Amino acid sequence: MELVRNIVAKGGSLSKSKVLSPSLQRISLNNEFRCQYSNGASKQGAARNTSEENVMNIFDRNAKRLQKERSAMDPDVALYDYIKEEVGFRLSERILDIKRKFGKVVELGCSRGYVSKHILSSSVEELIMCDMSPTHLQQAVGPEEAVKCSRMVVDEENLPFEPNSVDMFVSNLSLHWVNDLPGTFAQINKCLKNDGCFLASIFGGDTLFELRCSLQLAELERQGGLAAHISPFADVRDIGGLLQRAQFTMLTIDTDEIVINYPSMFEVMWDVKGMGENNAARNRKLSIPRDTLMAAAAIYENMYGNDNGKDGCRAVPASFQVYYLLGWKPDASQPKPKPRGSGQVSLKDLHQLDEIMKKHGEIQLENDENVKK
Numbered sequence: 295m296e297l298v299r300n301i302v303a304k305g306g307s308l309s310k311s312k313v314l315s316p317s318l319q320r321i322s323l324n325n326e327f328r329c330q331y332s333n334g335a336s337k338q339g340a341a342r343n344t345s346e347e348n349v350m351n352i353f354d355r356n357a358k359r360l361q362k363e364r365s366a367m368d369p370d371v372a373l374y375d376y377i378k379e380e381v382g383f384r385l386s387e388r389i390l391d392i393k394r395k396f397g398k399v400v401e402l403g404c405s406r407g408y409v410s411k412h413i414l415s416s417s418v419e420e421l422i423m424c425d426m427s428p429t430h431l432q433q434a435v436g437p438e439e440a441v442k443c444s445r446m447v448v449d450e451e452n453l454p455f456e457p458n459s460v461d462m463f464v465s466n467l468s469l470h471w472v473n474d475l476p477g478t479f480a481q482i483n484k485c486l487k488n489d490g491c492f493l494a495s496i497f498g499g500d501t502l503f504e505l506r507c508s509l510q511l512a513e514l515e516r517q518g519g520l521a522a523h524i525s526p527f528a529d530v531r532d533i534g535g536l537l538q539r540a541q542f543t544m545l546t547i548d549t550d551e552i553v554i555n556y557p558s559m560f561e562v563m564w565d566v567k568g569m570g571e572n573n574a575a576r577n578r579k580l581s582i583p584r585d586t587l588m589a590a591a592a593i594y595e596n597m598y599g600n601d602n603g604k605d606g607c608r609a610v611p612a613s614f615q616v617y618y619l620l621g622w623k624p625d626a627s628q629p630k631p632k633p634r635g636s637g638q639v640s641l642k643d644l645h646q647l648d649e650i651m652k653k654h655g656e657i658q659l660e661n662d663e664n665v666k667k
Contacts, residue, residue, distance in 0.1 A: 382408025403468020
């Protein structure tokens, strides 16, 4: 804490690593919760493989459902779709990149149809759109008419699908609100058919780091302590480990970052609320003092402000880090790594690749000539 005070006093700027990281925030949150034990299978959906493990109830799922319902009822709800629209489009492109037609596809957290509107009949035969918010589900834009489509109100923590019944699961910016992420991954894997695909996008740990840093510094100055105003996000290494633990294979995780300029910190907070992405941690503070907010806005502008606003005006950036996840349920038909030691060329010789290929070509040419003789 003393390091933070000294840097601010000297008029310096802070990087992401010089303030409380999302992992430290998660630790501080977890210390205030009691561990609850999940015994046996869920009454709805597939049985979880994590029934004897601790489940940290960090997020208030009911509060998140109400937040999504409230955002969906806003007359201007379409104005706040820009992030999820863009990420949903990028996620749908990844579906088209897979040269396969999937029979039964389930979209978890479909919201207003940011992925489903781009799904084509050449890639999907049947789509089941699922969301915990009935209003969002009602507003969701479906795929083209050739795709058989149905809608279900589903909680991502309790999947109602039979084991080995789904060809593909898709989720767009929804799973970061799940308390038992390992359990949800395990349920998805169990519901997938062999060689089934899991494709998802999820907010990463550096999402809204500018807002987080500004609020932390303002609270340290005005109140002498910190509170959780932004929900914690998972780290890319944690996500990879959880997918492996859920027995997914051929994993691919890539990171993207979207930076948007706003007139001030207050527009950032207003748009995040309009997206239905406001804080849903159980120990969240329901209000922030006015002087703390004004101090945070000043810190935000001073540390991160730029001249990239409309008509050259001052603006503040907000970063949205997105992880794209791709995993497959194991199947005998999938490619497998060769046995250790079966390689004929050492990786140390990669810098001599041209010479090796040339030499190999000469040997092959000699063999062909001997065969002709």
